[in-house]
Amino acid sequence: MSVLTLQLAGPLQSWGASARFARRTTQNAPTKSGIIGLLAAAQGRARTAPIDDLAALRFAVRLDQPGQRLRDYQTAHHQVTGKSMPVSERFYLADAVFVAAVEGDDALIRSLHRAVRAPGFLPFLGRRSCPPSRPVDLAVHEADLEQALADEPWRASAWYQRQRHRDTTVELTVLVETTDGSGEVLRDQPVTFAADHRIHALRTIATTSVTVPNPLASRLPRHDPVSHLQAENT
Template identity: 35%
Template sequence: MSGLLLRLAGPMQSWGEHSAFGERDTLPHPSRSGLVGMFAAAQGVGRDEPLDRYDALRLTVRVDSPGLRMSDFQTVGGGLPRERTVPTAEGKRRPENATTIVTRKAFLADAVFTVAVTGPGTEDIGAALVSPHWQTYLGRRSFVPDPLLLLRRGVADPVEELRTGVPLPRVRVPEGAESVPVDLVVEGGADGDDPRTGGDAGRSRTTLNDVPRSFASLRRLYASREVRVDSVRVPVALVSRGWRDYQDRLFAYVKEHR
């Protein structure tokens, strides 16, 4: 099925699945809620609007570089008079010795992912990403994506392009190897097996609570989905020799398929 190809890269990105105020987690790969939020922002879909238009989309994530998981240690309300600190749920103020709130926010540093998006409506999503209504970001508003967010749209088989076409950053290549392994995060369990992935299909499976049903501020709702990680082999010719070579290959790939 036709669709589009995205490249998610930047100094920092975060893809929370069960975050609370004090502890903001991140998955090791882009979440469905984060990607749907990106599409909705680009298309100008308000937080109170229904999201069922995205239900039929299928997302396949290639982990080009997992990055480094890090955590920000932040405080809220420290050093302020009690009457100016963060209020409690009851509208009161915290005791004098508990006015500072500690938060920890996890993120991925220098990670790179390529995402194949297939299904109805991808042409409209691609057009919106070229000229977004609201700014797109990598999980948090301050995490701005690198250039070449949208690699291609109108791709006949985006999943096959992950295996055979889109350049890879530099990775270790054994001497004489003709292919290298990469991870694909695929939606669906055994019933969603895709023969094109090949390799060690279903190496790990998990259930994520990241299917958005509502982004409304006071009633955010999420459903669950099953994903698996497949280890597949891609041609060594896709591997770049360094950062500059990787940039050159990406721009050449995009230019070639305009």
């Protein structure tokens, strides 16, 4: 078994697990259906193509930079009749960074790695209006899902890492798919992406964490304002 890690960074991301009429929400982290859709698109698969092999991959995501929730509204006109469509609310994650990982058969993982490096269809971060700002592909790891995410460097933006300059290491939240049915339930297990009959099943996740080095941790000693006075008194 191998693990493919992916970098998901961009000005805006939106990972919807449910939608109510004109209200389009986003989860706080990438969904499995969104990442499987990205991988299927990278391979050049049509929406009606089978995705059983991709859906069987075990999935996890690490929250490197949670970002901020952004609310927007959109207006539109019907392309045929020209009539105004209902105003829709759309929610996004602004300035977020994640590391996603999929675990599976070595041959499939390596073929996916080749695909994301030269995608058949351009990748996007949940919606077509959300392009990535960095390369999506990271690496193939010969390790299990949890270890691969522990081995990946912290991918947060430099300005965000500098906010933690006093910390030599940081603890990052990881949402990992469980195999025993325990944990939080999400309806983001893709069955088919066919436009006229999309189907998503339930899956379970557990929340854990990994500790990684902070590359921008200060190398200077901590300032002690009374150290000089103590030296003179001795």
